[in-house]
Amino acid sequence: MMSNITVCARFRPLSAKERKDSCDSICISSIDSESFIFKDEKDECTYSFDKVFYEESKQADVYEFLALPIVKDAVKGVNGTIITYGQTGAGKTYSVEGPSILECDVQKKGLLPRVVDGLFECIKSADESTKYTIKLSMVEIYMEKVRDLLDLTKDNIQIKENKEQEILLSGVTEITISDPEGALQSLSTEMNVGSSRSHCIYILTVQLESNTDKRVKTGKVILVDLAGSEKVEKTGAEGKVLEESKTINKSLSALGNVINALTCGPSTRSSHIPFRDSKLTRILQDALGGNSRTALLCCCSPSASNASETLSTIRFGMRAKHIKASPLVSRREDKHAKKHGDISPTKDESCDRILNKLRERLDDEDVKLLEELFILEGLFIDVTSVEDLESAYQDVTSWTISSLQQAVEELIYTVEELKRENKDLKARLADAERFDAMRKKTEDNAGVLLKISGIISFLFSWAGSFSPLKMPS
Numbered sequence: 001m002m003s004n005i006t007v008c009a010r011f012r013p014l015s016a017k018e019r020k021d022s023c024d025s026i027c028i029s030s031i032d033s034e035s036f037i038f039k040d041e042k043d044e045c046t047y048s049f050d051k052v053f054y055e056e057s058k059q060a061d062v063y064e065f066l067a068l069p070i071v072k073d074a075v076k077g078v079n080g081t082i083i084t085y086g087q088t089g090a091g092k093t094y095s096v097e098g099p100s101i102l103e104c105d106v107q108k109k110g111l112l113p114r115v116v117d118g119l120f121e122c123i124k125s126a127d128e129s130t131k132y133t134i135k136l137s138m139v140e141i142y143m144e145k146v147r148d149l150l151d152l153t154k155d156n157i158q159i160k161e162n163k164e165q166e167i168l169l170s171g172v173t174e175i176t177i178s179d180p181e182g183a184l185q186s187l188s189t190e191m192n193v194g195s196s197r198s199h200c201i202y203i204l205t206v207q208l209e210s211n212t213d214k215r216v217k218t219g220k221v222i223l224v225d226l227a228g229s230e231k232v233e234k235t236g237a238e239g240k241v242l243e244e245s246k247t248i249n250k251s252l253s254a255l256g257n258v259i260n261a262l263t264c265g266p267s268t269r270s271s272h273i274p275f276r277d278s279k280l281t282r283i284l285q286d287a288l289g290g291n292s293r294t295a296l297l298c299c300c301s302p303s304a305s306n307a308s309e310t311l312s313t314i315r316f317g318m319r320a321k322h323i324k325a326s327p328l329v330s331r332r333e334d335k336h337a338k339k340h341g342d343i344s345p346t347k348d349e350s351c352d353r354i355l356n357k358l359r360e361r362l363d364d365e366d367v368k369l370l371e372e373l374f375i376l377e378g379l380f381i382d383v384t385s386v387e388d389l390e391s392a393y394q395d396v397t398s399w400t401i402s403s404l405q406q407a408v409e410e411l412i413y414t415v416e417e418l419k420r421e422n423k424d425l426k427a428r429l430a431d432a433e434r435f436d437a438m439r440k441k442t443e444d445n446a447g448v449l450l451k452i453s454g455i456i457s458f459l460f461s462w463a464g465s466f467s468p469l470k471m472p473s
């Protein structure tokens with residue numbers, strides 16, 4: 001289970017274009033550092049997050065709230081993930097890197113350089129009985145292929161899992177960094193390679209080796225600058241761009257499903273966490289699951305011209321946060337939301353709405369099946385229109401197919417295991433039979449020997465019954 005997820009929203013300042021296009025029209029207004037009002041032509045709702053960072057917020061504040069607890073845990077051997085989500089241009093890269101990775105204005109440094117600084121700071125003050133090594137890798141996921149950003153020739157990195165269930169990127173370049181400056185130099189040379197159509201992943205691995213018993217532990221901090229989350233319809237994409245968008249949406253939806261499955265209470269959750277549904281979730285598997293910390297920063301534009309994308313990003317964050325709660329707490333959260341006038345549909349209402357729509361088009365049987373899926377898997381759906389409904393339906397279908405594929409894969413694996421076990425047992429049985437035959441033979445031989453020795457002893461006693469010949473004196 002994911003032990004801890006922090007969800008924050010961040011609104012960047014209006015861009016020059018937005019200022020021009022929408023005459024300064026803004027779709028959000030602040031209530032406090034945890035809540036804001038979102039407004040579009042249709043609605044006006046209040047949303048609450050663990051923290052809301054407004055346009056004047058400082059990079060240092062975002063780091064301290066979101067990343068510092070993860071950094072502190074990493075030097076103790078606990079994994080953590082920081083994810084930035086949002087449409088293209090919403091401020092994800094600015095939050096992760098800052099205006100540029102080698103930005104001289106220290107105030108504007110992004111999360112990544114601060115995480116590197118933070119790790120070295122923590123190590124400096126840590127106890128001296130441990131030797132620390134920090135390693136850095138950088139990969140991007142583009143069209144479901146993992147590429148090494150520190151060695152572009154490695155453009156199809158395979159994701160593996162070792163016996164300890166740690167996720168490994170086979171053959172990925174890892175550079176050992178000995179100081180923050182060195183790390184930033186390495187990062188800056190490759191920084192411009194990543195594109196907004198790919199997920200960019202920075203992996204900082206802290207290795208802790210105890211000087212006393214030489215035991216080695218590792219803690220990872222993974223920073224994920226996701227690809228833009230904008231809807232396909234809006235971009236009017238065709239051809240390659242359309243394919244890119246579909247792949248991005250699918251992996252973002254997979255991420256949502258994984259977070260959902262991890263954060264749902266055990267009573268509503270099946271044990272299946274769909275990590276294998278995308279490369280993104282597979283890479284993050286050991287940093288999202290288990291005893292880890294996760295922070296999600298939902299980056300948004302405050303402009304009315306981007307209201308629908310902003311709302312969609314807010315909803316992604318709300319789902320991650322809302323579903324974290326146990327049923328009891330979640331009811332309390334509902335009350336809290338109502339108090340603030342939040343009239344956005346709850347997850348249950350959304351599911352009901354989808355089911356009703358589907359009832360008009362599908363057999364009762366299929367609807368029932370979907371209903372069970374929603375309940376069992378806590379599926380991750382948010383619909384506001386029939387188009388959304390259709391894409392949600394496609395998500396459900398592809399999710400169902402992929403989970404069936406996984407079930408088949410697991411069955412194939414089980415069959416293979418059973419076959420191996422069977423072969424092993426047969427070999428052992430043959431050995432046992434051979435052994436048994438040998439034992440029987442030995443017993444037979446022993447019987448014969450016993451008989452012979454009986455005969456011999458009889459012969460001796462028989463021979464002894466004759467009195468020795470007396471020699472004439």
Ligand SMILES: Nc1ncnc2c1ncn2[C@@H]1O[C@H](COP(=O)(O)OP(=O)(O)OP(=O)(O)O)[C@@H](O)[C@H]1O
Pocket residue numbers: 011012013015055086087088089090091092093094095099195196226227228299
């Ligand atoms: N908090 C902020 N303060 C000042 N400028 C910002 C802030 N956030 C973003 N910007 C500016 O907005 C522009 C777009 O931001 P950014 O490149 O970070 O978006 P993005 O979400 O990473 O987009 P993409 O998905 O294309 O990578 C940049 O010029 C950036 O400098």
